[in-house]
Amino acid sequence: MSAFKKVLLPVAAIAVVVGGAAYWFMKGGPIDSSSPAASAEVVPDEALMATFIASDAKGWDQLQQFGTPEAQKFVGQGVQSFQASLLKGSQLNYDKDLKPWVGNVMVAVLPSASESTQQSDTLLVVGIKDKVRALAFANQAKSQPGVQTQESDYKGIKISATTQKDQPNSTIYSAVLSDRLVLANKKVTVEQAVDTFKGAPSFADKSGAARLMATGVDVENPIAQIYLPNYGTSVKQLIANSPQASQIPPQSMQQLDQVESLVVGVGVDDSGLRVKAKAKAKPQATAMQYKPVPGKVVAAFPTDTIALVTGQGLKAAWTTMVEQAQNVPQSQIVVDTVRQQLQAVNLDADKEVFGWMDGEFGLGAIALNQGVLSSVGFGGVLVLETSDRATAEATLTKLDAIAQKNFMQVAQRSVDGKTITEWKLPQQESVLGHGWLNQNSLFIAVGSPLIDGMTAPAKQPLDQSAAFKTVTSSLAKPNAGYFYLDMDKIMAVMNTSLLKTQTSSITPETTAMLNSIRGLGITVTQPDKTTAQVEMLLALKPKALSLK
Template sequence: MAIARSFARVAGTLPVELSETLMVAQKTKSPLLLTAGAAALLVAGGGGAYWYLSQSKAAPEDLPVGAEVIPQDALIAISVTTEPGQWQKLREFGTVQSQAAFDKSLAEVRDRLLTANGFDYQKDIQPWVGEEVTVAFLGPKAPVTSPAIPPNQQSLVVVLPIRDPLKAKEILEQPRPQGGKLNNRSYKGFDIKETQGTAQAFSATAIDGKYLLVTNDPKATDRAIDAYKGEATLASTPGYSQALGQVKVPQAFGKVYVNLPAAAVVTAANTGRSLSPQNLEQLQQNQGVAATATLEPEGIQLKSVSWLKPDSIRKFDGKNTASVMPTRLPADTIVMASGGNLKKFWQDYSQGAAANPVTPINPDVIRSGIKSTVGMDWEQDFLPWMDAEFAIALAAAPEGTPASLPFSLLIMTKASDRRAAEATLKKLDDAMVERYKFKVEETTVAGKPVTAWTVPQGGAIINRGWLDGDITFLSLGAPIASAIVPRPTKPLADSEAFKKAIPAGLNPNNGHFYLNVDEAINAKKFPILQLPPGNRELVAAVRSLGITAAVSGDRTTRYDVFVGLQKAGNPKPLPNPTVPPASPSPIPVVPPPQ
C-alpha cells in the first residue's frame, strides 16, 4: 500500500495541478456524476453520454456552447458532441462485459428521465439540438462552510443549443404525460417553468431562442440568467480562451474546464478540512484546467493545459529536462513515474500540500519516516544533489525469480554532485548495518560495481549502483540489476506498449507517468495493485494509461493523457424502452419563440 501511495503522489504531480484536478474529480464523482448522467441523456440518450461523463473525459474547438450563460464561479463545465457517429465509436470500446453493464445503466437512466416523461431522444431532441451540449456544476454562492454541498443538492446547469427553433417549438409543445405540476414564473424578462411537489426539481427557460437552459435548482437558473445579463461568465474567465487554443484539435469529442481554486475549496469543506488564510491565498494563485478529447483507434486522447492567474505571484519553472529515464528502465516495467528535477518536485509538492485538500500523503510522513528508519534528514542529506531527472518504477521480476518476489521497486535519480551522493549513500549503508544488521558488500554486474544489502541467510534484498557515471539507482525486491546495468538490452522507451501509451506530442517534456493495466492489474501479477471486485469490470476495459507533462510558459503547464482501451466492437442495441414503476418527475420544457 505504501508503494502504491508513493506512485500516486509522484504521478499526481506531473504537474501538481493535474493531481488536484484528478483528485477533486475522484472526491466529487459520485454525487456529481449521478446528476450529470441524467442531464446528459437529454442530448445523447442513444449514444453513451452517461458513460462518457462518468469517466470525466472531454473535447473541443472554441469556447464551449453556452459559455456566456455559465457563471464564472462554476466548479466544472463539460461539453460533449451530439454527433451520433462519434458516440457509436465511443461505445465500441470496452469488453463485452463492460459494454453490457454500460448498456444496462444507460437504458435505466434513459427510461427514468426520457421514457417516463414521454420523450424519445431520436424523435424529440435530436431534430433540433445543436452540435454539442454543455453541463456545468455550480458551487455555493455564499461563503463556503463545511459541508459545502450535500451530495444530493449539487446545482447543475445544462445548456442545449437550439439549431432549429421551429422544430423545437413543434416538438416540445406537444402534450406529454407528466407527474406533478408545473409552476410558471418570470426572472429578468425570461419565462421559466419549474416542477412543483416532486422529489427532483427541474427548472427550464429559453434564452433568446438560442439555448434551452435546464437546471435542477431555481437559484441555478437565476444565476445563469444573471451571467447572461452581464455578470462574470465562463467565457470571460481570464486565460480560458487562450488555454483552449493550446489544446485545440480537429474531430474533437468534447471539452472540460475545472475551476481549480473553487473546486479545491469546496472539496476541502466537504471533507471537513479547514484551510488557513495563507493556504486560501495560495489556492487563489491557480486559475483552471482545460482539456480536449478525441477518440483514437485504440483509446481516448486528452490534451490538457493548466494555468495560473495573470497576476499570480507563483510562476512555473520553464525547464523541460526529462529525457533519459525511459531509456534506462527495462521493457517489462509495469508502472513508472518520472520527472525533470526531484528537488524542485519535492519543494512544489511540500509547499502545496497544506493548501491541497486532497494531498495523498503528508510530506511530514516522508520526512519523519526517513528520520526514524535510518536516522537521516531527507531534505539535508538527499535532496541537495537530487536536482535533476528521476524515476520511480515497478518492474516485473526476471524469469526464474522466486514467486515471493514478483517485482522490483526501482528508484533512479541523476546526481548533480556525485561526491555528495556517494557520501550520503555510504552513510545509508552504515545505518543499515548498525540498525538492522544487514550485510553490505561490493559485487559486480556486467563488470560494473554494485553494492548489495543482504540479510544473513536471506539473499539479496537491495542493490544500488551507478549508471553512466551520474545516474544512481536503488532496487528493492526481485534481483533486477542485471537488467539495467550497464543499460537495458530492451529499454522501456522501445517497447510497443510504452510507445502506444505515452503521447508523443510534448517534446521536450518534464516527465511521464505510465501504467500497463493489462500486466499490472488485469493479469493479476501484482497483488499490491489489485482492486476491489466492484472496480475490476471497469478496469478490465482499460489496457494502459500514459501521461506526458511539460512546462509551456511561466504560468502554464501542458499535459497529454492517453487511455488505451479494449475494443469489443459493435455494441448490441439498447433494451427496448420501458416506463419505470415509480411516478416520474416531470422535466419542464419551454419552447423557444418563433
C-alpha cells in the same frame, strides 16, 4: 440527482450530462453546431465554472472504435438501464423523443442566489437542434400521468415549473431562450439566465472566460471542455459552498490565488481518450521552475516495466518545498518529519539525501516471476543521476551500515564488471542491491532478479517497446517526465500473483473496462513562463485488436 430523475422535462439534459460517456459504444451520436460561447451567452457572468459537453457525432463515433466486446456489452446495457430508469412510468422513448432534438450541453455552477444556503446553484443549458421535436416532447411530457406543470411570465419569457405529484419538492424550472433550453431546480436561477439573455453580463462576455473559450486546449474531436476563468476565487467558493469538502488552510488558499485560470479539454483521437489541462499563473505569482527532461533514464528500464515515473531535479524540488513550507504550516510539518526521521539514522536530509539528487530519475515497478517477490508479481527499481557521486556513495555507505546493524548481511560482488552491493536476510536471497550503471547513474533494485538484470544494458529497453511507444509517443515533448502504466502487464500481474485475491472484488464490468485499456501516460510541459500544461492519454485498444 433523484429529483431530476423524477421529472420528465429535463431528462434530455440529464441524459447527455450523466450518460454522455456511455455513447462510447453507442451508434449515431447527435449533431449540433453551437459553440461553448453560444451556450455561455445565457449563463450569468458570476458563474464560477462551466462545463461544455459536445454532442458532435465525430468524437463519440471515434470512441466507438475502441473497446472489447465485453466492455461494449456492459456499457450498452448500462446505457439502456439508465435511459429506462429516467423514463420509468412514462410512454416516452429516449431515441424517439429526446435524442432527435437534444444538442450540446453546458453545465454552469453559480454562487447561491439564496441567503439561506451557501450551496452552489446549477444551471443547465441544452442546445435545441429541432424546435418542432422539442415542442412535441414538451407537450408529451406535460401529458404524462403524475406530472404537474405551471407556467409564469418573467420579462416576456415563459418559465415552466414541472413537478412530479408524488415528489412535491422536486420542482424543475425551465425556459426556452431562442435555440437553448435552460433548466435549474431554483426559479431564480432560470430568471438569472433570462436576465442574461436579455442583455445582462454573461459568462461569454467575461474577459477571462471569453479568452479560455476562444483559445481552449488543442485536442482532436473534443467532447468536453471545462472552464475556470478565476481559478483561485472559484475553487475557494466551491469549497466554501460544499458541506462535505475539507476546508483548505489560509496558506494553501494563498497558493490557489497564484493561479489565474484553468481550462481542461477532453478529446478522442486514434490513440484513445486524451485530456489536456492548461493552467495560467498570475503575472505576480512565484516563477515556475521548469527544465525539460532528456528522457534517457527510460532506456535503463526493461520492457517488463509495468509502471514508471520519471523526472528531474529532486534536489530542486526539495529546496522549493522547504522554501514554500515557511509560509504553509502543513508543508512545514512534512519537511520537519522527513528531516527528523532521517536524522534519527544520522542522515542529513538536505545534504546527504536530496542534496546530490540533481539529475534525471526514474522509479519503476517491474514484473517478476522468480525470487521471493514472485508471489507479489513485481519488484522495484530506482535510477538516479547525479553530478556528486562522492556524496551519493558516502550516503550509501551509511545506509549499508544501518542495514548491517538491523540484521542484514551486506556484501559486495562483481557482475559484468560492475560492483554490486547487496542486502540479504540470513539464509535468504538478496532483497535489495545497489550499484552504478555508469559514472553518474546509480540504481537501487528491490528483488534479486532485478539486481542482476540492472547491471547490463536491457536487451529490450522500455523506450523501444511497442507498449511504451503507443502510450507516450504522442505526448508533448520536450516535457518534465512521464507517468506511465502498462495496463496489460498490470492485469497479468494481478491475475497471477497474490494480488489475485484482490481482483475477486472487482466486478466483471470493471474488468471488461480495464481490459479495453492499453495503458496510461501523463506528462507536464511549460509552453511559456506563466503557463503549465498537463497532458494525459488513456490509450485504448481498437476493436480489431480487442477481438484477437
